[in-house]
Amino acid sequence: MTTSPVTEPSHDLLAKVLSRVSGTADARLYRERWTTLRFANTRLYQPHWEDSAGVSLRVAHEGGRIGVATTTDLTTEGLDRLVRQASALAAQAPPVRSFPGFPSGHRGHSSSSSATPATAAPRLEAKEAELERALARCGILAEPRVAGVYNEGDCELAVANTSGLSSVARRTVAQASFLVEDLARDPPVSGWSEIAHWDPSHVNLDALAAEALERTPREPAHPVEPGTYRVLLRGPAVATILTMLSMGGLGAFAVEEGWSFLTEPKGAPRIAESLTISDDPSDDRGLPSLMDYEGTPHRPRHVFERGEARGPAHDVLTAARAGVSTTGNALPPEAPWSSAGPLPLHLVVESGTATEDEMMRELGRGIVVTRLHYVRYVHRQKTLITGMTRDGTYWVDHGQIQHPVANLRVTDSMLGLLARTLLVGKDARCYNEDERGVLSPIVPSLLVDGLHFSSATTF
Amino acid sequence: MVEDLLKAALDAARGTGVRYAEVRLYSDYRHEYLAIKNGQTEVLTSRDDRGLGVRVLRPKGWGFGATSVLTREAVREAALRADRMARSAEATGSEIPWTEEAHLPHQGHYASSVREDPFEVPLEEKVALLSDAVRGLQVGPAVKVGRAELSAWKEEKHFLSSEGASYVSQITHVGAGMVAMALEGGEMQLRSYPTSFGGDFAQGGFEHIRSWDLPGHAAETGHTAVALVTAPVAPSGVMNLVLASDQLALQVHESVGHATELDRVLGYEAGYAGTSFVRTQDRGSLRYGSPRMTIVADATVPGALGTFGWDDEGTPAQRVEIVKEGIHTGFLSSRETAARINLPRSGGAMRGEGPLRTPLIRMTNVNLLPGDHSPQELIQEAKKGIYLETNVSWSIDDKRLNFQFGCEVGRVIENGELGPLVRNPLYSGMTPVFWNSLRATSNPSTWHVWGIPNCGKGQPGQAMHVGHGAPMGLFENVRVGGGTL
Known part of the structure; x- marks a missing residue:
C-alpha cells in the first residue's frame, strides 16, 4: 500500500485515468482540505481538520451500459483497480435508455473566479480570535450556552472525459452557524444566526453571535394553540x-x-x-x-x-x-x-x-x-x-x-x-x-x- | 506498512502535554451499491477508499485530523493538525474528564461472520437478482417505477491508542430492498420490501440478501402499491395503534436512541442534532414508558448492523440497559461523557464513519425487547384502531419529544380483526406519553433486528450503521390521521 501525495496537476491525473479505459468514460478528481471549528457548551469542541483526494470514473460501454467506481488510492495500482472496477460494472450493467454519450468540450484548464489566493489559505488564527470574542459577547446572558460551527474548505473539482472535455473549478467554501441559549429561562430560550459565503471574511463569527444574541428572547416561551x-x-x-x-x-x-x-x-x-x-x-x-x-x-x-x-x-x-x-x-x-x-x-x-x-x-x-x-x-x-x-x-x-x-x-x-x-x-x-x-x-x-x-x- | 503508518501517526500525535491519542487506519474501506430501476441501470457504483484519522486529547480540548493519503508525511501532518486543533480547543475549554478504565487496554481481532463474501458474488448474478425483482414489481401499468437495490460494505480498520490498545476489525455489511411506485388518477403511492429506504441491512454476507428473496416478494409488493392508490385515506382521530416491527424499530431509533445519547443530553450536539428531554438526573427515576418497555443498547447481537468488537476509543462492545420496565436506567456514552456524570466506565458507543470523521456517540443496536403476545393477539387486544407498517415519513423535534411519522400501509382494525387497506396514514405524539401508552408487545418469534445504514449526526455530518431489534407493539389512544393531522 503506497499511496502517493496528490501533487500532479488534475488534468494529468485524469488523463492518466482515462487513457487506461477501453471505450468512453468521464472522470472526476476531488481535492479538498477542510477546517471545522465546532463549538458546543460555550467552548471550542471537537475541531476538525481533513485533507482528502479521490477520483471517480464512469465508464460507458456500447448501448449505454454504465458503471461507476471511485477511489482515494491514487497510486498506479489504485487507478488500475479503479478502471477495472468501473469497466467490470459497465460490462454487466443493463443499458440506460437513450444514453447520448459524454459531452464534448474544450481541453485545458478553466478556473473558478470564486477562489482567490487571499481566501484559499485557511485563516484559522483569525477565526479562533473571532470565536473567542463571540463566546465572550454571550456572557451578558444569565446562563448562556453557545453552540455552532465554522467550516472553511478549499475545494477543487476537475472533470474530464474521452470526448475531449477537461475543466477544473476551484472554490473556497465558508459557512457558519451560531446558536445562543439562555438556560436560566424555564423553558430555555434561544436565538439563531447563520450564513455561507465564498469569502471567509464575509462569515464573521462575532457578527453572527451578535445577531443570534439579539434574537435570543429575555423571557420564557408561551405555548400557542396549533x-x-x-x-x-x-x-x-x-x-x-x-x-x-x-x-x-x-x-x-x-x-x-x-x-x-x-x-x-x-x-x-x-x-x-x-x-x-x-x-x-x-x-x-x-x-x-x-x-x-x-x-x-x-x-x-x-x-x-x-x-x-x-x-x-x-x-x-x-x-x-x-x-x-x-x-x-x-x-x-x-x-x-x-x-x-x-x-x-x-x-x-x-x-x-x-x-x-x-x-x-x-x-x-x-x-x-x-x-x-x-x-x-x-x-x-x-x-x-x-x-x-x-x-x-x-x-x-x-x-x-x-x-x-x-x-x-x-x-x-x-x-x-x-x-x-x-x-x-x-x-x-x-x-x-x-x-x-x-x-x-x-x-x-x-x-x-x-x-x-x-x-x-x-x- | 500499516503498522509503520499507525506508529508514525501516533508518535506525531503524542506530543508534550497530550493526555491521550488514538489512530484509526482504514486499509480497506469498500462500498458497492447497485440499483436497477425499470429494467435500466440507475446506479452501479463501487467505492474503494483508504485513510487515517487521529484524535488527540489534551487536558482541556479534543482535536481531530484526517487524511486520505497514506504516506508517512501525510499521516504525520494529520496527527500534528489534530494536536493543533486540540491546542486551539484548550483556549476556550476547561478540564475534560475521562474514565480511567482498568480493563483497558485491549488487543485483539474482530471479524464479521460471513458465509458468502458479497464482493465475491459475480456482478452478473447480483444484477440478475435485482432485475428479476424489478420485473416482478411491475404488475400492471399503474406501477410507474419498480426499483431494487443492494449494498455491500467491507472495512478493515486498524486501531492503535496511546494507552496500548490495539485491534484489527474486519466488518462486512449488506443490505437490499425494493420499492414499487404506483401512480393513477393523480395519486402516487409507494410500497417497499422488506422495508423502506433501501430495505433491510445486516452484518454478514450475501446469504442475508438471498434470505430476503426480493424476487419472491416482488409481485405482492407491486400489487399492494397499486391497491394503495385507490384505498381510502386513513381515518383520523385518537385510537389504538398497532405498529409493525419495522416502524416500531424507527420509533425506538428516534424517540429513545437519540434521546439517550449522552452527548446530546449534556448539550454537546445542541447546535445541529439537538439536545434531549432526558436529563442526567433522570437516570433511575424517569418513567419513560409503560412496564412493557425494556430497551437495551447491545453491541454484541450476532449479525446486527450495530455490532462490533471495540468502539473507536478501544472500549469493548457491551450491552447497556437504557430503559427497564419503563424506567430510564442508562445512556449511550463515551469515556468523556460517562466521566461527566460519574459513571465508572464508558458504554462503548463511540464510532466514526470511516477514517475522515471523528468518533461520536452513536447508537449500537438499540433494541426493544419482545413481549409474549402473538401478532393476532395484539390485533385482538386492540379491538378497534389501526395497524401501520413501513415508514415513509419521519420527523421529531430537537429534544426528541414531539414526533410525527407516516407509514406506507395502514389497515383498519375492527372488532379485533385486520380490515381494509388505507393510505397515507400518520400518527403523532409526545415521547413519554406515547411510550407510557404501550400496552403489549409481540413475542420473540416476531422480533427482528432491522439495520439502518444512514443515521445522521455530527458536524461535519456522518452516516452511521445502527441496528434496532423490535417486536410489534400495541399503543393505546394515539393521535392518528390520514394525509395530514
Whole structure:
C-alpha cells in the first residue's frame, strides 16, 4: 500500500485515468482540505481538520451500459483497480435508455473566479480570535450556552472525459452557524444566526453571535394553540423549505416518472407572482459553483418566473431523453444520492423590496419562524412536508414581537405556502444546508398568509 | 506498512502535554451499491477508499485530523493538525474528564461472520437478482417505477491508542430492498420490501440478501402499491395503534436512541442534532414508558448492523440497559461523557464513519425487547384502531419529544380483526406519553433486528450503521390521521 501525495496537476491525473479505459468514460478528481471549528457548551469542541483526494470514473460501454467506481488510492495500482472496477460494472450493467454519450468540450484548464489566493489559505488564527470574542459577547446572558460551527474548505473539482472535455473549478467554501441559549429561562430560550459565503471574511463569527444574541428572547416561551397563522419565515426556514423543494419535483426524474407537480394534467400550480426563483450557481452572494459534475458549465435559469413554474433540472442523459439541452445539474455519479437524478442545488429567490420592519408591520398578528428542524416529506407528490420550529419562534401583534412562543410542528404544502406569499424580503443571504458547499440556496425572508401548524409543544 | 503508518501517526500525535491519542487506519474501506430501476441501470457504483484519522486529547480540548493519503508525511501532518486543533480547543475549554478504565487496554481481532463474501458474488448474478425483482414489481401499468437495490460494505480498520490498545476489525455489511411506485388518477403511492429506504441491512454476507428473496416478494409488493392508490385515506382521530416491527424499530431509533445519547443530553450536539428531554438526573427515576418497555443498547447481537468488537476509543462492545420496565436506567456514552456524570466506565458507543470523521456517540443496536403476545393477539387486544407498517415519513423535534411519522400501509382494525387497506396514514405524539401508552408487545418469534445504514449526526455530518431489534407493539389512544393531522 503506497499511496502517493496528490501533487500532479488534475488534468494529468485524469488523463492518466482515462487513457487506461477501453471505450468512453468521464472522470472526476476531488481535492479538498477542510477546517471545522465546532463549538458546543460555550467552548471550542471537537475541531476538525481533513485533507482528502479521490477520483471517480464512469465508464460507458456500447448501448449505454454504465458503471461507476471511485477511489482515494491514487497510486498506479489504485487507478488500475479503479478502471477495472468501473469497466467490470459497465460490462454487466443493463443499458440506460437513450444514453447520448459524454459531452464534448474544450481541453485545458478553466478556473473558478470564486477562489482567490487571499481566501484559499485557511485563516484559522483569525477565526479562533473571532470565536473567542463571540463566546465572550454571550456572557451578558444569565446562563448562556453557545453552540455552532465554522467550516472553511478549499475545494477543487476537475472533470474530464474521452470526448475531449477537461475543466477544473476551484472554490473556497465558508459557512457558519451560531446558536445562543439562555438556560436560566424555564423553558430555555434561544436565538439563531447563520450564513455561507465564498469569502471567509464575509462569515464573521462575532457578527453572527451578535445577531443570534439579539434574537435570543429575555423571557420564557408561551405555548400557542396549533392552527393556521400568518407567518414571517426568516432566511434559515426559507432555505430549508427551498432545499426540500429542490428534491421534490424539480428534477427530471420526477418528471419522467410522472409524480412531479410539473406534470400535473391541469398544469403546474402557480406560486405567488411576487416570487421568482432561479437556479443560479454563479451568484457570488453565496457559494458559486461554475460547473456540474459532468463538467457542463452552469448557467442561471428560472425555476419559477413570477410564480409560474418552468422546466425541470437536467443532466446530459435526461436532457437527451427529453429532447432538450442539459441545464448543468448533474450530480456526482458515484454518490448514492445521485439516484435522485439531476437536481437544482443553488436555488435563488429574487429579493423583493420589503424591509424586515415593513414585513413585521404587514404581518400584524402572527408568528415569526426563524429555523425549521428535521423537515421531511409527508407526501412528496403533494409537496407536503412536516418539521418543527426551533431557535427563535415569536408571537407578533400589532407588528411587534410580543414574546417567544413554544415550538410548533409545521405540516403544510410547500407549493401552497409559496402561493400564499405576500411579501418578499429585501435582504437575501446564502445558507449552506449540507455544510460542505453543495446545497446552498440564497433566500430572503418571506411573509406567508397562512402556515399550518399541526401540533404544539410547551418548550 | 500499516503498522509503520499507525506508529508514525501516533508518535506525531503524542506530543508534550497530550493526555491521550488514538489512530484509526482504514486499509480497506469498500462500498458497492447497485440499483436497477425499470429494467435500466440507475446506479452501479463501487467505492474503494483508504485513510487515517487521529484524535488527540489534551487536558482541556479534543482535536481531530484526517487524511486520505497514506504516506508517512501525510499521516504525520494529520496527527500534528489534530494536536493543533486540540491546542486551539484548550483556549476556550476547561478540564475534560475521562474514565480511567482498568480493563483497558485491549488487543485483539474482530471479524464479521460471513458465509458468502458479497464482493465475491459475480456482478452478473447480483444484477440478475435485482432485475428479476424489478420485473416482478411491475404488475400492471399503474406501477410507474419498480426499483431494487443492494449494498455491500467491507472495512478493515486498524486501531492503535496511546494507552496500548490495539485491534484489527474486519466488518462486512449488506443490505437490499425494493420499492414499487404506483401512480393513477393523480395519486402516487409507494410500497417497499422488506422495508423502506433501501430495505433491510445486516452484518454478514450475501446469504442475508438471498434470505430476503426480493424476487419472491416482488409481485405482492407491486400489487399492494397499486391497491394503495385507490384505498381510502386513513381515518383520523385518537385510537389504538398497532405498529409493525419495522416502524416500531424507527420509533425506538428516534424517540429513545437519540434521546439517550449522552452527548446530546449534556448539550454537546445542541447546535445541529439537538439536545434531549432526558436529563442526567433522570437516570433511575424517569418513567419513560409503560412496564412493557425494556430497551437495551447491545453491541454484541450476532449479525446486527450495530455490532462490533471495540468502539473507536478501544472500549469493548457491551450491552447497556437504557430503559427497564419503563424506567430510564442508562445512556449511550463515551469515556468523556460517562466521566461527566460519574459513571465508572464508558458504554462503548463511540464510532466514526470511516477514517475522515471523528468518533461520536452513536447508537449500537438499540433494541426493544419482545413481549409474549402473538401478532393476532395484539390485533385482538386492540379491538378497534389501526395497524401501520413501513415508514415513509419521519420527523421529531430537537429534544426528541414531539414526533410525527407516516407509514406506507395502514389497515383498519375492527372488532379485533385486520380490515381494509388505507393510505397515507400518520400518527403523532409526545415521547413519554406515547411510550407510557404501550400496552403489549409481540413475542420473540416476531422480533427482528432491522439495520439502518444512514443515521445522521455530527458536524461535519456522518452516516452511521445502527441496528434496532423490535417486536410489534400495541399503543393505546394515539393521535392518528390520514394525509395530514
